[in-house]
Amino acid sequence: xxxxxxxxxxxxxxxxxxxxxxxxxxxxxxxxxxxxxxxxxxxxxxxxxxxxxxxxxxxxxxxxxxxxxxxxxxxxxxxxxxxxxxxxxxxxxxxxxxxxxxxxxxxxxxxxxxxxxxxxxxxxxxxxxxxxxxxxxxxxxxxxxxxxxxxxxxxxxxxxxxxxxxxxxxxxxxxxxxxxxxxxxxxxxxxxxxxxxxxxxxxxxxxxxxxxxxxxxxxxxxxxxxxxxxxxxxxxxxxxxxxxxxxxxxxxxxxxxxxxxxxxxxxxxxxxxxxxxxxxxxxxxxxxxxxxxxxxxxxx
Numbered sequence: 001x002x003x004x005x006x007x008x009x010x011x012x013x014x015x016x017x018x019x020x021x022x023x024x025x026x027x028x029x030x031x032x033x034x035x036x037x038x039x040x041x042x043x044x045x046x047x048x049x050x051x052x053x054x055x056x057x058x059x060x061x062x063x064x065x066x067x068x069x070x071x072x073x074x075x076x077x078x079x080x081x082x083x084x085x086x087x088x089x090x091x092x093x094x095x096x097x098x099x100x101x102x103x104x105x106x107x108x109x110x111x112x113x114x115x116x117x118x119x120x121x122x123x124x125x126x127x128x129x130x131x132x133x134x135x136x137x138x139x140x141x142x143x144x145x146x147x148x149x150x151x152x153x154x155x156x157x158x159x160x161x162x163x164x165x166x167x168x169x170x171x172x173x174x175x176x177x178x179x180x181x182x183x184x185x186x187x188x189x190x191x192x193x194x195x196x197x198x199x200x201x202x203x204x205x206x207x208x209x210x211x212x213x214x215x216x217x218x219x220x221x222x223x224x225x226x227x228x229x230x231x232x233x234x235x236x237x238x239x240x241x242x243x244x245x246x247x248x249x250x251x252x253x254x255x256x257x258x259x260x261x262x263x264x265x266x267x268x269x270x271x272x273x274x275x276x277x278x279x280x281x282x283x284x285x286x287x288x289x290x291x292x293x294x295x296x297x298x299x300x
Contacts, residue, residue: 002281003054003216005045009288010216015049018221020081022050027067032057033183033225033235039066042278046219054219054226060234060267061274063207063215063226074181077221083147086222092127092153099129107133109245110170113199113252114139118169121162123190124176128154131172135159142168167195174203177232178223187239191255200241202251204232208273209249213280214288228277230270237262 003010019025031037036059043054052065069077083089090098114120120141122128127150128143135141135158143154144162155161171190180186190200207226210218218226227235232251233243237260241253284292 001041001043002278002285003043003045003219005049005051010045011214011288012045012049012216013047016085018046018048018050018085019077020085025073025076026070027073028070029067030181032060032062032064033227034060034062034231034238035184036060039064043216043219045216046221047216048220050221052219052221056274056278057231058271060231060270061228061277062231062235065219065221065224068181068224069221071181078146082222083149086220092150095150096127096129096132096153096157099125099127100132102130103132103134106130106172106174107137109247109250109252110134110172110201111137114170116140119166119195120170120172121168121193122154122159122172122174123193124179125154125172125174126150128157128159130174131159132157142166164193166193167198168193169195169198170201171198172201174201175205177202178204178225178227181224183225183235184239187236187241191240194255198254199244200253202232202236202253203249206232206249208277210281213277213284215277215281228270228273230266230273234262234266234270 034057036057038058039055040058041053042056044051046052054063055066056063116138120139122131122141122143124145125143126145131141141159142162143151143159145151171194177183204227205218206229207215207218208228236243236251236253240256242256243251243253245252
């Protein structure tokens with residue numbers, strides 16, 4: 001096992017109950033995003049030293065917390081706990097400013113796929129601060145988020161309210177998909193909001209990019225899934241999308257024509273990547289045991 005909750009030599013972040021009161025939540029087993037139930041245990045702790053089993057899918061290499069929160073418990077977590085604990089009840093203006101630091105990068109990635117006539121949606125974007133540069137440049141951008149405080153602030157800054165009747169030309173899912181209990185179904189639902197020839201921007205923290213290959217830094221209860229680039233590409237194809245752009249932690253996709261085409265070589269490389277990620281993490285553990293200290297991300 002890579003990370004054991006009883007191992008006092010591991011570098012944990014601040015230790016606290018990520019659910020506020022764990023006894024108030026229910027859990028259930030579920031398959032991987034790819035549909036497979038074959039898995040192996042690779043850890044039993046999150047970065048905050050909460051004991052949750054983390055397994056790796058033997059089909060696609062994706063990691064996930066399993067068992068995970070039931071649907072009702074997920075709703076309870078995001079309505080009652082997530083904002084208070086994960087975001088520390090950050091004031092909306094402060095979160096906007098933090099998000100806006102990435103807005104020029106987001107603009108540079110989005111701009112080739114849109115025009116001033118395009119309708120853009122920031123889905124799950126909290127305050128929508130990452131959209132600041134798009135707004136400055138005169139683009140039509142809307143916001144959808146469950147947190148009313150952040151949503152209202154984003155609208156006050158010029159983002160339009162989400163309209164379910166509108167078909168959007170470009171939809172941004174920035175650090176959203178890894179939170180979803182059923183990513184394929186979620187992507188298909190988002191696809192229903194897409195205009196013909198539209199695109200979706202899918203950004204997730206891919207595990208092969210974990211700092212120092214220290215995967216423990218990535219694990220926390222808000223994220224059910226931890227994808228590799230190849231396993232995310234696989235899930236996007238299963239949902240009916242074709243990648244048109246890939247860069248670090250990011251895919252831009254469009255709807256596929258017909259059934260997904262996934263070659264045996266892609267599947268082989270996908271499983272190999274999954275093994276490589278775990279092997280690199282194990283090597284980091286060995287270095288750790290010999291005195292190497294992983295970089296502390298807890299203050300970032």
